[in-house]
Amino acid sequence: MQLREGKMSVQRREIEILCIMCPVGCRGKIEIDEKSNILKISNLQCKRGEKYVINEYKSPVRVITATVRTKNSVHSLLSVKTNKTIPKNRIMECMCNLAKVRVHPPVRAGQVLVPNIIDTEADIVATRDLTE
Amino acid sequence: MVSTSNNVDLVVIGGGPAGLAAAYKAKEVGLDKVVIVERGEELGGLLPQCIHNGFGLTYFNKDMTGPEYAQRFIEKVSKLKVDVFLETMVLRLTPDRKVTICNRNGIRTLVAKAVILTMGCRERTRESLMIPGARPAGIFTSGTAQRIINIEGYLPGNEIVILGSGDIGMIVARRLVLEKVNVKAMVEILPYVGGLIRNQAQCINDFEIPVLLRHTITNIYGMPRIEGVTVARVNNKRQPISGTEKDIRCDALLLSVGLIPENELSREAGIELDPITGGPVVNERMGTNIPGIFSAGNVVHINDLVDNVTIEGEIAGWNAAEYTMKKRGFTEHRIKLRNGENIKYVTPQYILADTKEVFLSMRVKKPEENVIVQVGDILTKSLHAVRPSELLRVKLSKKELRRIKEETSELIVTCKKKK
Numbered sequence: 001m002q003l004r005e006g007k008m009s010v011q012r013r014e015i016e017i018l019c020i021m022c023p024v025g026c027r028g029k030i031e032i033d034e035k036s037n038i039l040k041i042s043n044l045q046c047k048r049g050e051k052y053v054i055n056e057y058k059s060p061v062r063v064i065t066a067t068v069r070t071k072n073s074v075h076s077l078l079s080v081k082t083n084k085t086i087p088k089n090r091i092m093e094c095m096c097n098l099a100k101v102r103v104h105p106p107v108r109a110g111q112v113l114v115p116n117i118i119d120t121e122a123d124i125v126a127t128r129d130l131t132e
Numbered sequence: 133m134v135s136t137s138n139n140v141d142l143v144v145i146g147g148g149p150a151g152l153a154a155a156y157k158a159k160e161v162g163l164d165k166v167v168i169v170e171r172g173e174e175l176g177g178l179l180p181q182c183i184h185n186g187f188g189l190t191y192f193n194k195d196m197t198g199p200e201y202a203q204r205f206i207e208k209v210s211k212l213k214v215d216v217f218l219e220t221m222v223l224r225l226t227p228d229r230k231v232t233i234c235n236r237n238g239i240r241t242l243v244a245k246a247v248i249l250t251m252g253c254r255e256r257t258r259e260s261l262m263i264p265g266a267r268p269a270g271i272f273t274s275g276t277a278q279r280i281i282n283i284e285g286y287l288p289g290n291e292i293v294i295l296g297s298g299d300i301g302m303i304v305a306r307r308l309v310l311e312k313v314n315v316k317a318m319v320e321i322l323p324y325v326g327g328l329i330r331n332q333a334q335c336i337n338d339f340e341i342p343v344l345l346r347h348t349i350t351n352i353y354g355m356p357r358i359e360g361v362t363v364a365r366v367n368n369k370r371q372p373i374s375g376t377e378k379d380i381r382c383d384a385l386l387l388s389v390g391l392i393p394e395n396e397l398s399r400e401a402g403i404e405l406d407p408i409t410g411g412p413v414v415n416e417r418m419g420t421n422i423p424g425i426f427s428a429g430n431v432v433h434i435n436d437l438v439d440n441v442t443i444e445g446e447i448a449g450w451n452a453a454e455y456t457m458k459k460r461g462f463t464e465h466r467i468k469l470r471n472g473e474n475i476k477y478v479t480p481q482y483i484l485a486d487t488k489e490v491f492l493s494m495r496v497k498k499p500e501e502n503v504i505v506q507v508g509d510i511l512t513k514s515l516h517a518v519r520p521s522e523l524l525r526v527k528l529s530k531k532e533l534r535r536i537k538e539e540t541s542e543l544i545v546t547c548k549k550k551k
Contacts, residue, residue, distance in 0.1 A: 018333040024501060024517035025329040045516070062334070065184045065197055066310060067282055076285035079183035079199050088338065095310050109203055127183065128199035 012039065017056050019049040028053035061085035064094055068113065070130065071104040078103050078130050080113060084122035093118055105130045140165040140215075141456055143231045143244040144449075145222050145397065148177020149438050150429025151250035152205035153445025154452065158248075159212040161453035167215040167242065169222050169233055175209070176202035177252055179438070181279045184303055186330065191439035201438060225249075225401040227422050246452040249398055249412065249420075249427040250445060253434060255300075256390040258352075263295075265352030268359075274300040274388040281307055289384025293361050294318045295349055297336075299327035299436070299521070301388025306335035316380055318343045319363050321370055324499065326388075327521050328436060348372060349385075358385055393431045401425070408477045409433040415482045416490040418448035419455075426452045433479050433493065436523045440493065467536065469507075472546035474498060476520065483528075485536050490528040494545060495520055502550045508543030510535040518547060 011034040019026045026049055031040040038057065044050050063085050067077040086094060097118055107113070107130040114124040141163045144151045147170030155168050174180060179187075182198030189195060192204070209216070220235035231242045255273035270289060272280070277288045278300065292308055294301045297320040305315050318336065323345050325332045336343060344363060350372050351362035360381040364372040393411040395403070404413045404421040411432040412420045418428050428448035429441045467485060469478045469492070478494040492507065499519045506512050510532045518524060524547075536543070 018329065018337055020330045020333045022516055023329060023519050023522045025332070025519075062338070063185055063195070064310075067183060067285075069285070075283075077282065079180075079197065079282065081183075081185065081197055091310070095312075109200060127197045128180070128203060 015057065017053045019044060019052055021046070021048045021052050030054075030057050060088040062088050062091060064091060065127070066095060066098055068098055068101045068103055068124075071102045073105050073130060074132050075130065078107060079127045080124050081127050082117065082120070082122040083112075083125045084120075086117075086120040086122050090118060090120060094120070098124065103130065105132055137165075138241060139243050140167050141244070142166045142246045142248065142449075142452055143229075143242055144168045144248045144250055145225070145231070146170065146177065146250040146252055146429075146431070147172070147175040147216065147218075148250060148252050148429065149179060149202065149205065149441045150252070150431070150445035150448075151177070151248070152202075152209055153442040154248045154250055154426075154428055154449035155214045156205060156208040156212055157446040157449030158453040159209075159214055161450055161457075163453045163456060165215070167217060167244075168209070169217045169220050169231070171219065171221045173219055175206050175216065175218070178275070181275075181282045182303075183282050184307070187438050189439065190437065191442055198438075205442070222397060225397045225425075227402050227425075229424055244424075245456040246424045246426065248418075248445075248448050248452050249395075249403070249425065249431055250429045250448075251394045251397065251431045253391040253393045253430040255387070256392060258385075258387060261387075261389060263349055263352055265362075266355050266358075268352070268355050268357050270354075270358035270384045271352070272384065272386055274298070274304045274386045277384075277386050278304050278307070281311070287311060287313055288386065289382065290314060291316055291382045292384050292386060293349075293380055293382040294386045294388060296320065296388035296390070297322075297326040297332075297343065298388040298390065299331050301386065302327050302331040302335040304386060304388070305341050306339055309339045309341065315339075315341050316382060317341075317363070319347050319349055319361075320345050321348045321366055322346070329519075329522075350377060352385065358383060361385060391430065391434045393434065395431060398427070398431070403427075406477070406479075406481055408471070409479060411479075413482065414480045415484055416447075416480045416487060417451040417454075417484065418444060418480070419451060424452075424455055426455075433477065435493075436521065440523070440525065443491070467540055468542040470542050470544045472506075472544040474500065474503075474518075474547040475545050478545050485528075485533045487533075488530050490533065492526045492528065492545070494524045494526065494547075496524070496547050500547065500549055503547050504550055506544075506546045506548070507532075508536075508540070508545075510543065514550070 029043045065081045112123045147168045179198035179202035187201040224232040229244045365376040412427045418426045426448040428444040476495045476497045496518045501517045
């Protein structure tokens with residue numbers, strides 16, 4: 001709260017979140033107060049969009065897809081993913097962790113390579129076989 | 133098991149998702165000798181390098197990565213004992229379905245009862261855009277960069293500029309940022325981003341990649357390796373505006389400026405091509421103008437979801453098998469679908485209207501909100517929004533197909549804004 005010229009003004013911010021629910025691509029606007037509570041949602045054409053945008057604001061999560069280096073393999077890399085979403089703000093931390101991982105054949109698609117990566121409850125799993 | 137006889141039932145040219153779907157479906161329907169000829173080292177086409185997710189959402193109701201999606205069909209093809217020739221190039225296809233192939237074992241000519249063209253597409257290059265400037269090392273198409281990063285294990289550079297905001301460019305931009313590469317700018321000539329909204333949100337917005345809309349690259353400099361590009365704002369005629377030039381230093385330039393169906397073989401065989409899609413003119417059975425030659429996937433038109441490519445491949449496979457076993461021609465082009473207002477193209481370009489349902493795939497020319505898509509006088513569909521980058525699929529059910537009058541020879545497809 002700022003006191004200015006005898007009036008009280010509350011800090012507000014407006015955040016724009018692009019909705020991906022349909023090809024319109026509404027740019028949802030969320031007005032939040034200084035405690036990051038949602039005051040108002042606007043510029044969305046449907047309820048699906050509102051639900052998505054609120055979720056995106058409150059706890060954005062993503063599935064991470066990447067590659068890990070191999071050992072003793074004719075292939076240089078193995079494609080992997082998290083088998084659950086992880087918080088969006090921990091993506092780069094997850095990537096730094098994956099840089100240290102080395103896998104060697106044989107690996108089956110779906111096999112857990114790193115359980116519970118950086119304590120997110122998501123496992124890193126192989127997305128293809130590595131047979132040689 | 134490699135077939136020693138040159139007489140086969142079906143040759144599928146290209147072992148990506150379209151070819152895999154066509155081959156397994158033909159086998160399921162009952163064809164005996166089905167061969168996939170694939171020039172790469174493995175099946176799957178582009179899927180093995182598409183390590184990101186978003187595949188299989190409609191077909192499997194799952195969110196899969198490219199390799200996972202490919203694996204499903206590679207396993208199907210293997211279980212059904214389809215013959216697969218890897219690292220094998222098709223040199224020539226003739227109208228009477230002789231397929232000349234070449235690999236380490238030499239050259240052979242297969243004689244097929246039916247052929248399915250599923251060669252996919254390639255990327256538009258710097259040369260075809262005629263970007264002025266030096267011709268140094270460090271200029272890649274985004275798909276090539278994707279292969280280099282995800283399969284070979286190298287980075288194309290450390291300071292990247294991307295030209296074009298197509299899906300591949302956005303996906304690769306995200307991949308690069310995840311590998312701690314500095315993606316300095318995405319340069320887009322149109323006033324809006326080109327690819328799927330999902331990619332705009334999860335690649336560009338998530339990682340705050342700077343996008344320069346209404347800009348283009350007017351110069352490339354640096355030798356022997358690229359050192360930078362000059363970007364300029366463009367006017368409404370997409371011409372660079374003098375005085376707005378800005379240099380951006382980079383050690384790699386990636387291009388995401390369009391995909392072109394790869395139809396050299398089709399052209400040489402005398403297949404009729406549509407100049408707008410760049411692919412064969414087909415009917416709803418995926419038949420071309422030549423009896424026994426069918427086509428599916430990106431070689432017909434550039435798709436946006438692999439799930440639809442699979443469905444197209446299955447239709448081609450099923451009909452190629454029907455053709456082989458019952459000798460139905462499928463070359464009759466009864467009703468032409470004409471591109472009307474705001475429609476860039478529709479496939480299939482012709483329909484026979486003798487099946488229980490037909491799926492039309494179309495793209496609009498300009499983005500628009502609150503529209504009505506109309507197919508002649510037989511179907512009207514209301515849509516919230518349309519964009520050129522998102523393929524529209526419209527189903528003509530039996531009810532709609534029955535509305536086609538006997539004397540109808542064409543249906544005009546339009547996409548108009550609601551009044």
